[in-house]
Amino acid sequence: MEDAYLVALLTLSATIRVSTPLILGAMAGLFSERSGIVDVGLEGKMLAAAFAAAAASAVTHVAVIGLAAGIATSVMMALIHGYASITQRGNQVVSGVAINILVAGLTVVLGIAWFHQGGETPPLPPEGRFMPIALPFQDTVAAVPVLGPIYARLIGGHNLLVYVALATVPLTHWIVNATRFGLRLRAVGENPQAVDTAGISVAWLRYRAVILCGVLTGVAGTYLSIAQNANFIRNMSAGQGFIALAALIFGKWRAWPAFGACLLFGFLDAVAIRLQGVSVPGIGEVPVQFIQALPYALTVILLAGFIGKAVAPRASGIPYVKEH
Amino acid sequence: MRVPLPRWADMALIPVANVVLALFAAGLIVLIIGENPLKAVRIMVAGALGDSEGVGYTLYYATNYIFTGLAVAVAFHAGLFNIGGEGQAYLGGLGVGLVLLAFDRVLPLAALIPLAVLAAALFGAAWAFIPAYLQAYRGSHIVITTIMFNFLASALMVYLMVNVLIAPHQMSPESRELAPGAWLPQVKPVLAAIGVTVARSPLNLSFLLALLACVGVWAYLWHTPWGYELRTVGQSERAAVYAGVKPGRIIVVAMLVSGALAGFVGVNEIMGVHHRLLLNFNLGYGFTGIAVALMGRNHPVGVVLAGLLFGILSQGGAELAFEIPAITPEMIVVIQGLIILFSGALANFSRPFFERVFAATARA
Numbered sequence: 001m002e003d004a005y006l007v008a009l010l011t012l013s014a015t016i017r018v019s020t021p022l023i024l025g026a027m028a029g030l031f032s033e034r035s036g037i038v039d040v041g042l043e044g045k046m047l048a049a050a051f052a053a054a055a056a057s058a059v060t061h062v063a064v065i066g067l068a069a070g071i072a073t074s075v076m077m078a079l080i081h082g083y084a085s086i087t088q089r090g091n092q093v094v095s096g097v098a099i100n101i102l103v104a105g106l107t108v109v110l111g112i113a114w115f116h117q118g119g120e121t122p123p124l125p126p127e128g129r130f131m132p133i134a135l136p137f138q139d140t141v142a143a144v145p146v147l148g149p150i151y152a153r154l155i156g157g158h159n160l161l162v163y164v165a166l167a168t169v170p171l172t173h174w175i176v177n178a179t180r181f182g183l184r185l186r187a188v189g190e191n192p193q194a195v196d197t198a199g200i201s202v203a204w205l206r207y208r209a210v211i212l213c214g215v216l217t218g219v220a221g222t223y224l225s226i227a228q229n230a231n232f233i234r235n236m237s238a239g240q241g242f243i244a245l246a247a248l249i250f251g252k253w254r255a256w257p258a259f260g261a262c263l264l265f266g267f268l269d270a271v272a273i274r275l276q277g278v279s280v281p282g283i284g285e286v287p288v289q290f291i292q293a294l295p296y297a298l299t300v301i302l303l304a305g306f307i308g309k310a311v312a313p314r315a316s317g318i319p320y321v322k323e324h
Numbered sequence: 325m326r327v328p329l330p331r332w333a334d335m336a337l338i339p340v341a342n343v344v345l346a347l348f349a350a351g352l353i354v355l356i357i358g359e360n361p362l363k364a365v366r367i368m369v370a371g372a373l374g375d376s377e378g379v380g381y382t383l384y385y386a387t388n389y390i391f392t393g394l395a396v397a398v399a400f401h402a403g404l405f406n407i408g409g410e411g412q413a414y415l416g417g418l419g420v421g422l423v424l425l426a427f428d429r430v431l432p433l434a435a436l437i438p439l440a441v442l443a444a445a446l447f448g449a450a451w452a453f454i455p456a457y458l459q460a461y462r463g464s465h466i467v468i469t470t471i472m473f474n475f476l477a478s479a480l481m482v483y484l485m486v487n488v489l490i491a492p493h494q495m496s497p498e499s500r501e502l503a504p505g506a507w508l509p510q511v512k513p514v515l516a517a518i519g520v521t522v523a524r525s526p527l528n529l530s531f532l533l534a535l536l537a538c539v540g541v542w543a544y545l546w547h548t549p550w551g552y553e554l555r556t557v558g559q560s561e562r563a564a565v566y567a568g569v570k571p572g573r574i575i576v577v578a579m580l581v582s583g584a585l586a587g588f589v590g591v592n593e594i595m596g597v598h599h600r601l602l603l604n605f606n607l608g609y610g611f612t613g614i615a616v617a618l619m620g621r622n623h624p625v626g627v628v629l630a631g632l633l634f635g636i637l638s639q640g641g642a643e644l645a646f647e648i649p650a651i652t653p654e655m656i657v658v659i660q661g662l663i664i665l666f667s668g669a670l671a672n673f674s675r676p677f678f679e680r681v682f683a684a685t686a687r688a
Contacts, residue, residue, distance in 0.1 A: 040407075040467065084669035093405050093467050094618065095669030101611055102661025106353070108654035113357035119652075242471055249468060287487065293479035296472040300454070303464035312465065 006149060011270050013154050017228065019266030020165040021046065021220040021237075025244025026251065026258040027172045028216030032078075033253060034176060035209030036189040036315040037085050041077070041096030042217055043241025044103040049074040049221025051107040054121040054232035055114065061128040066226045071218030077103065078214025079207075086206050089319030100241075108234050119234040121225070130159040130227035161223040168216065173255035185209055189313035192320045202320045217241070246299040253313060265295040329675070329682060339621060339667065341674045343633075346662040353658060359650055371643025372636040378643070380511065380525025386628075386635030387527075387592045388413075390534040392613025393631055394541050395586035397622040401545055402578035403558035408455060408470025409586040410610030411477030412448040416587020418481065419447030420594040421489075421601035425499060428506035436506050440595050441533065441588070448587020449580040451477060456579030460572035466579075474610070485603050499601035508596040528596035530588070534631075537585060538624040544581070554578050586610060608657070615660050618668040634660070 025042045032039040052073035057066030077099055084095040108119040115121050135156035142152035176182040184205055188195045192202045224240075225232045243265055251258025272291035279285050329338075351361035372382045392409045399406035406412075423443040427436060455469035485497035511527040545551035557564040557574040564571050593605040616634055620626025641656035666673065 038467075040471065080665070084665070088670050088672060090669035090671060091405075092669075093407070094614070094664060097407060097611065097614055098661050098665035098669055100661075101615075101657060101664060105654040105657025105659075105661055109353065109357065109652055109658055112652050112654075113650055119654075239475060242475065245468070246472065287483050289479040289483040289486075293476050296475045296479075300458070300464075300469055300472050300476075303469060304458050304462050305464070 005146075007274075009149050009153050011267075011274060013157065014270040014273070015263060015267040016154075016158065016162060016166075018269045019262045020162050020228075021223050021240050022244045022247055022262040022266055023165045023259060024168060024216050024220035024223065025241055026248045026262050027168045027255065028213040028220065029245055029248045030172060030176070030253060030255060030258060031185070031209045031216070032213040033248065033316055034189045034313055035185050035206045036192060036313055036318070036320070037082070037206055037210055038092040038317040039081065039096055039213060040093055040245065041081055041099035041241075042213075042244055043237055043239065044096070044100035045074045045077045045214060045217035046221040046224065046241045047100075047107055047235065047237040048077050048103045049218040050225035050236055051103075051111065051121070051221075051232050053222035054124070054225035055111075057124055057128040057226050058115070058121045058231070061125055063128055063130050063226060066128065067130075067219070067222045070222035070225075071215055074218030074221060075211055075214035078210045078217070082207050082210035085319065086203050086210070089321065092317050092319075104235060107232070111232065111234070121232040123231045124226060128226065129230060130161050130223075132157050132159050133163075159223075159227045161219060161227045164219060165223070169255055169259045176255065181208070186313075189315055192315050196320070196322060202322075206320075220244075243295050246295055249312075250299055250302055252311070268292075268294050329678060333678060333682065335621070337678060338671075338674060339619065339626075341678070342667040342671060343619060343663060345674065346659065346666040349662050349666070350655070350659045354651065354655070357650055359648055364644055364648065364651060367644050367647045368636070368640025370640075371647075372640035375523065377523035377525050378639055380523060380527040381639040381642075382632070382635040383531055384525060384527040384592070384597070384635075385638040386631040387531045387534045388589050388609045389612055389616045389631035389634045390538065390627055391588045391592070392586050392609050393616030393620060393627040394537055394613075394624065395582045395610075396613045396617035397620065397624070397627055398541060398545070398554075398585065399578055399582040400617060400622045401558045402554045402574060403561070404459070404575060404578060404582075405467050406452065406470055406579065406582045406586075407467060407614065408452060408473050408583075408610070409613045410606060410608075411470070411474040412451045412583040412586035413589035413606040413610050414477045414481055415451040415590075416444040416448035416584075417590030417594045417605055418484070418601065419443035419445075419587065420590040421499060424502050424506045424595060425489075425601070428503040433505055433509075437508065437595075440508075440591055444587040444590045445584035446587075448585070448590070449583040452579040452583025452586075453576070456576045456583075459579075460575040481603060485601065489601055497603055502595075502599045504599075506595070507599050508591065510596070526597045528592065530592040530596045533588060533591060535628075537588065538628055541581075541585070542624040550577070586613070608660075612660050615664045615667070618671075619663055 025046060029039050029042050049070035053066040053070030056069030057063060081095050081099055084090040085092045111119045111121060135151065138152050138156050142148045176185060184195060184200055188202055188205045196202050224236055247261035247265055248258050250261035268291050272288050275286055275291065276288055354361040354364050372378050392413060395409050396406055420440045420443050423439050424436065427439065451473060455466050455473055458464040458469055459466040489499045490497050491500040508528045508530060512522055512524050515522050545555060553569045554574050556567060556569055557571045561571045589606060589609050594601060598605060612634060616627055616630040619630035637656050637659055641653050644651050645653045
């Protein structure tokens with residue numbers, strides 16, 4: 001009994017760690033997409049940030065500098081996407097795909113040229129990473145039955161960026177729903193003409209949304225390479241940007257439901273790792289690939305209209321042309 | 325003052341200018357990592373076109389790029405963005421592999437070739453069908469669903485290869501080797517039969533299938549009523565409805581054709597080169613198809629030219645990595661990304677410049 005309780009706790013704790021980049025990615029995509037800019041480039045921005053953070057931290061051994069480099073690089077990518085989508089009125093999906101492919105190649109090319117380790121960056125010492133934070137009295141409280149492990153293992157024991165990710169959810173909800181900027185952001189995603197008529201710059205609003213998106217994917221990528229892991233590995237985002245996009249759609253472009261979807265997808269992943277090679281009573285061995293494919297399958301089923309209806313912001317993907 | 329560009333400038337000058345911009349950006353990256361871009365170009369061209377082996381590899385890569393480029397182009401003409409070429413190519417290969425594993429010891433090659441081509445088309449089309457249907461009749465966006473289907477294809481293939489199709493007593497997830505009678509003839513022995521000597525390369529008869537597919541797509545899009553309907557839907561769904569065309573049906577048909585074309589990658593890879601089913605033989609071809617289609621302006625002739633360029637890049641890039649270890653094969657991926665960016669998302673980046681040039685020369 002004690003054991004099952006601990007296993008459950010550890011699985012939940014793993015869920016939070018696996019969900020962190022998804023949450024950041026989903027909130028990032030939310031800002032962009034609610035402003036009418038489709039972003040299939042979350043994956044690429046996360047990967048770029050992961051590389052930049054690990055590279056900067058490998059040189060300086062200062063985690064915060066890594067974070068800054070990750071965010072700066074990701075914002076730069078976001079600005080390329082913004083320039084192509086907003087100023088040049090190019091195809092937003094094409095631009096996102098271009099960024100994904102460009103980054104997938106560039107991180108390896110630069111990684112090998114700079115670090116000569118087959119595309120990886122050197123392993124980082126603890127001061128170059130975001131390490132788990134010890135909560136006050138963690139060790140004394142851990143001994144308390146039932147509640148102790150929750151405090152020490154589920155609430156505590158994570159690094160700073162995990163808490164940052166959790167904080168972005170209410171923050172995003174508040175910005176989008178309760179601030180003037182958020183109101184305009186939603187308006188520009190549904191009806192840019194109306195926003196323009198009100199004398200507000202559509203382009204500037206969308207640029208701000210895209211930059212916010214870049215900041216958050218920057219944190220997500222930084223988390224991958226210098227918090228969750230201790231160096232950059234080629235293609236280490238491994239589709240998590242796309243899962244974040246799926247979670248955003250699954251949550252119907254709203255902060256809390258998207259957060260729920262991230263936790264669900266993260267939980268599936270945590271369970272998949274735990275179930276590897278384990279026979280489940282009554283079902284037998286569940287193929288890991290099946291559980292890994294579930295987020296994608298669920299999103300398709302949702303999009304097919306079988307679980308409610310996911311309706312994208314009305315102006316998403318359409319470049320805004322001001323009439324003269 | 326701006327004047328509209330002449331047609332030739334629109335058709336040729338701007339696309340070429342975009343590619344030049346992309347290659348220029350790639351050259352900057354080569355400079356950043358401390359190598360000489362001009363030397364890199366020389367090595368690439370020599371490696372890709374210098375001897376018959378290089379040309380063979382270049383055309384082998386181009387075969388895949390033509391298939392996936394055509395796939396993206398057909399969907400584009402119907403106003404659809406198929407970024408599921410990756411998954412459709414994977415499934416196409418699965419179809420080829422299953423048919424050949426079943427019949428390679430029973431049927432002659434003459435029967436196996438059409439069977440394999442058909443299987444590739446059917447499996448690729450089937451993988452495109454669900455996203456197509458959902459787009460046409462349930463309003464879910466094809467970009468998102470095809471992305472999801474790429475991941476689903478990957479999960480499905482890993483499951484099948486690891487658990488079902490793996491050859492007995494083997495560690496790596498590969499099927500048994502096909503009987504040599506089921507291998508698609510490579511170009512070296514075929515040319516040797518008519519007295520031409522070329523070096524060994526993976527180039528095989530599926531290159532002819534790629535050229536046939538180009539002619540087929542050209543005839544279909546511009547010389548049949550179905551192609552006319554498809555392009556009408558791509559231009560304006562509403563206009564299509566007024567003209568009595570059902571957009572839903574056209575969307576599904578366009579995606580089936582697109583998926584089938586992507587599926588042909590499986591013929592080249594499984595029947596022509598690897599001669600067994602394995603993982604990741606599709607890697608990157610589906611996405612590069614987007615670059616090929618964008619560069620080739622969604623026209624079969626353009627797709628062939630762009631496919632050849634990407635073939636040169638792939639083969640030349642491999643040589644380059646061999647000659648200058650600081651430049652890795654991933655440089656090709658960088659160039660692909662840049663071409664998609666400059667030929668696709670930033671397609672009109674250079675237009676104002678040329679409009680000013682033409683206006684100035686018109687006045688002079």
